[in-house]
Amino acid sequence: xxxxxxxxxxxxxxxxxxxxxxxxxxxxxxxxxxxxxxxxxxxxxxxxxxxxxxxxxxxxxxxxxxxxxxxxxxxxxxxxxxxxxxxxxxxxxxxxxxxxxxxxxxxxxxxxxxxxxxxxxxxxxxxxxxxxxxxxxxxxxxxxxxxxxxxxxxxxxxxxxxxxxxxxxxxxxxxxxxxxxxxxxxxxxxxxxxxxxxxxxxxxxxxxxxxxxxxxxxxxxxxxxxxxxxxxxxxxxxxxxxxxxxxxxxxxxxxxxxxxxxx
Amino acid sequence: xxxxxxxxxxxxxxxxxxxxxxxxxxxxxxxxxxxxxxxxxxxxxxxxxxxxxxxxxxxxxxxxxxxxxxxxxxxxxxxxxxxxxxxxxxxxxxxxxxxxxxxxxxxxxxxxxxxxxxxxxxxxxxxxxxxxxxxxxxxxxxxxxxxxxxxxxxxxxxxxxxxxxxxxxxxxxxxxxxxxxxxxxxxxxxxx
Numbered sequence: 001x002x003x004x005x006x007x008x009x010x011x012x013x014x015x016x017x018x019x020x021x022x023x024x025x026x027x028x029x030x031x032x033x034x035x036x037x038x039x040x041x042x043x044x045x046x047x048x049x050x051x052x053x054x055x056x057x058x059x060x061x062x063x064x065x066x067x068x069x070x071x072x073x074x075x076x077x078x079x080x081x082x083x084x085x086x087x088x089x090x091x092x093x094x095x096x097x098x099x100x101x102x103x104x105x106x107x108x109x110x111x112x113x114x115x116x117x118x119x120x121x122x123x124x125x126x127x128x129x130x131x132x133x134x135x136x137x138x139x140x141x142x143x144x145x146x147x148x149x150x151x152x153x154x155x156x157x158x159x160x161x162x163x164x165x166x167x168x169x170x171x172x173x174x175x176x177x178x179x180x181x182x183x184x185x186x187x188x189x190x191x192x193x194x195x196x197x198x199x200x201x202x203x204x205x206x207x208x209x210x211x212x213x214x215x216x217x218x219x220x221x222x223x224x225x226x227x228x229x230x231x232x233x234x235x236x237x238x239x240x241x242x243x244x245x246x247x248x249x250x251x252x253x254x255x256x257x258x259x260x261x262x263x
Numbered sequence: 264x265x266x267x268x269x270x271x272x273x274x275x276x277x278x279x280x281x282x283x284x285x286x287x288x289x290x291x292x293x294x295x296x297x298x299x300x301x302x303x304x305x306x307x308x309x310x311x312x313x314x315x316x317x318x319x320x321x322x323x324x325x326x327x328x329x330x331x332x333x334x335x336x337x338x339x340x341x342x343x344x345x346x347x348x349x350x351x352x353x354x355x356x357x358x359x360x361x362x363x364x365x366x367x368x369x370x371x372x373x374x375x376x377x378x379x380x381x382x383x384x385x386x387x388x389x390x391x392x393x394x395x396x397x398x399x400x401x402x403x404x405x406x407x408x409x410x411x412x413x414x415x416x417x418x419x420x421x422x423x424x425x426x427x428x429x430x431x432x433x434x435x436x437x438x439x440x441x442x443x444x445x446x447x448x449x450x451x452x453x454x455x
Contacts, residue, residue: 253394
């Protein structure tokens with residue numbers, strides 16, 4: 001049974017490496033590495049460190065504590081590279097709108113800090129779990145930022161290119177899964193380790209396919225749109241619109257007042 | 264399953280639900296130039312038809328009918344009044360959404376936005392959606408009396424006039440701005 005799982009694990013490792021290389025070539029051949037430099041960097045880092053981890057485990061073995069620590073440190077680097085890719089997607093989608101972007105990035109940053117603090121507080125405070133816990137916090141923060149990004153897009157009716165949107169969804173789902181996977185790993189440490197690895201690789205493979213599909217055609221580089229209204233217009237009109245919205249809310253309140261009078 | 268684990272999974276579930284909601288049926292993405300139509304539409308608000316609606320829902324009419332007309336007719340009229348209120352509610356919501364869309368256009372075109380105004384708008388939107396659904400459900404279920412809308416028009420019309428002027432002025436400026444943005448930006452569609 002264990003030998004079978006190990007075989008699947010090795011097979012997935014090879015498949016993921018091939019798929020990752022394919023995506024990297026795909027990105028370069030369509031010049032999408034220019035439009036998504038941070039995302040391309042993330043895939044490159046992932047591939048490079050994946051190969052390094054393979055050789056580290058070959059050198060020290062799966063049960064080696066040193067190998068495990070180095071591997072976790074590398075995973076953390078990969079997650080940081082993914083965070084950069086997420087920042088890039090956020091910038092591509094909202095960066096064109098100076099006002100909205102100025103508000104959005106502050107909210108993203110604040111939510112990241114909050115999620116990291118929560119993860120640190122909620123995690124099991126054991127020395128050997130520091131890196132998995134930190135990674136889990138990062139994963140959750142990435143997912144939260146992407147969800148916020150998509151909420152911003154919906155709320156402001158911002159046009160999102162399907163490629164950017166698919167990248168964001170892929171990154172979010174992958175991070176959600178990793179956060180869940182790491183949470184379970186943290187609880188059932190050794191008994192879950194093999195399954196954790198196999199599931200993680202399967203989800204990563206699915207994400208690679210989603211990203212490759214999203215970037216099947218060349219994407220334009222992010223462009224900046226100049227704001228075309230003066231700040232004064234916003235300052236004078238935004239409060240008026242809010243007042244008007246409040247009045248419409250008041251109209252609904254009238255229904256309750258009728259109700260209250262009847263009672 | 265211990266509490267932190269439960270909370271963590273709950274948080275993840277909330278994130279996934281929000282993700283699906285954010286992806287599902289995004290608010291209408293308009294084509295370039297649609298701003299102009301939107302801003303023109305903003306002037307034609309349903310609140311402007313308040314006098315007719317108020318007439319339709321006048322208590323005096325209802326009392327007169329209940330005295331003079333047969334029960335069947337009176338019931339029919341009550342049903343019609345309920346329908347009118349529901350249609351009116353939808354119209355109020357449409358006004359609300361038009362204003363929200365206009366606020367989005369302005370936010371997108373502004374070089375800076377004020378967090379306080381934006382959060383206030385989110386709060387108002389949540390409150391409105393919640394109240395709207397409750398009122399609508401109660402009216403449909405017949406749990407709420409048909410309201411007399413007396414006084415509402417006075418409440419609204421005062422600001423309406425001022426808003427109308429401001430919106431017209433803004434409409435002209437924003438239309439010009441949109442045209443400029445479209446000519447600068449080849450993709451154009453982002454200025455929805």
